Amino acid sequence: MEPSKTFMRNLPITPGYSGFVPFLSCQGTSREDDMNYCVKTFQEKTQRYKDQLREFCCAVATAPKLKPVNSEETVLRALHQYNQQHHPLLLGSSVLKPLPLTPGHPCRFSQAS
Numbered sequence: 001m002e003p004s005k006t007f008m009r010n011l012p013i014t015p016g017y018s019g020f021v022p023f024l025s026c027q028g029t030s031r032e033d034d035m036n037y038c039v040k041t042f043q044e045k046t047q048r049y050k051d052q053l054r055e056f057c058c059a060v061a062t063a064p065k066l067k068p069v070n071s072e073e074t075v076l077r078a079l080h081q082y083n084q085q086h087h088p089l090l091l092g093s094s095v096l097k098p099l100p101l102t103p104g105h106p107c108r109f110s111q112a113s
Helices: 032-062 072-086
Strands: none
Touching: none
């Protein structure tokens, strides 16, 4: 897929552009020469990042696969056991503790009719 044709892809920048320019705030001025330098620096850094990412993807793709330490059955059994011990489906007691009564306030669970 080809990148979009943005005006910042080719220097010099479109005259009258007043939007965000990467690294321009570090220069302290907004002259056109400084702006072109900042955009060129940004483009170079972006290209270096893309190249590094491409190298990393190639290194990952060509790396040998690791051998498993345990069988899949052993791992699934351990996960199931952990799940049963630490995340039970039934919560302890289903009996709710009564709310403490405050003197002077009627019980909100009274069966008054």
